[in-house]
């Protein structure tokens with residue numbers, strides 16, 4: 001259950017349903033329905049993501065609105081657990097506008113192309129869907145107000161989670177009074193001091209906040225020391241000339257790692273064994289106007305933040321197969337981030353039982369995924385397993401509390417989503433929310 005579901009402040013002409021990531025962290029999908037004074041309805045979907053591991057997925061047939069009646073699909077960012085069902089949504093009848101930031105728009109098709117290539121669709125079907133997604137989707141500026149139907153407006157703020165990630169403020173006119181109703185969706189909220197990305201914008205005033213709570217019960221280690229920690233751990237792990245495997249999301253985490261490995265300069269070969277991660281890194285490199293000041297300065301000085309001596313790109317499957325035979329020391333970055341598929345599986349199969357090898361987990365591992373099972377010791381392995389919590393792309397408990405506290409005025413209601421039960425419960429306590 002979510003806190004504060006009863007006694008909600010939501011007026012009668014608006015309804016919100018959490019169709020995904022309500023009580024878990026993957027499969028984000030929320031529906032807002034608004035009815036104007038003239039009796040016209042506006043249906044807005046916020047994210048439409050895939051689920052991982054044991055997280056539940058609601059079939060489109062059980063959505064409370066038919067898909068062709070959805071006017072807008074907002075995408076907070078381009079991670080697959082927020083956008084992965086978009087092709088299916090279009091196949092099933094959605095033809096509304098897709099709204100996101102400019103950088104998300106640039107990342108959308110490469111991410112979905114990769115996801116679709118594993119969906120059993122033919123090249124022709126994929127091509128058709130890509131054209132449809134391209135035609136329907138629009139990139140918008142951050143920190144500006146734009147109009148939707150029936151007087152509804154939206155505003156996007158920088159969420160600092162990955163390039164292009166945003167939180168969304170909707171303003172719904174009130175039928176009977178001058179008091180508009182404002183709903184803020186946090187999307188995935190990033191940490192302060194994340195490499196490459198500017199810190200999250202402070203949240204504007206709202207009536208209802210839909211807040212992510214992935215790490216609502218955790219405190220990340222001091223991020224300012226994380227480069228040194230990574231360096232020390234890598235040095236230790238590589239003294240026995242083993243291989244360090246880093247399962248990493250192609251989007252976001254891989255670029256952060258490359259940025260920091262460039263700073264560390266260990267003079268050990270680093271392989272990025274993921275065509276998608278390489279493609280995304282190219283897009284990150286082109287979108288330098290969205291970087292933070294530190295990354296921009298490096299570029300100005302002639303040090304490209306994602307490129308260094310000893311970095312090898314592994315695109316073809318043949319090269320990937322050859323790479324499996326390589327001897328350490330080496331650092332291997334491959335997807336998927338939760339070890340649910342992708343080239344990392346071949347690497348782990350090859351190297352998990354070698355005691356000289358190490359696996360560094362640098363991202364959230366959902367319940368039921370291979371990554372989670374390895375961390376929890378459910379699968380006996382001889383390689384050493386490390387979890388680097390300071391690499392989270394999600395704000396921790398204190399950052400979430402500080403973000404809420406930085407609002408000009410507290411919201412009337414906060415709903416916690418995108419978190420497992422323990423995380424939501426603890427954050428609810430800290431934020432003094434009613435837990436039902």
Ligand SMILES: [Zn+2]
Nearest residue numbers: 077079161188
């Ligand atoms: Zn995300």
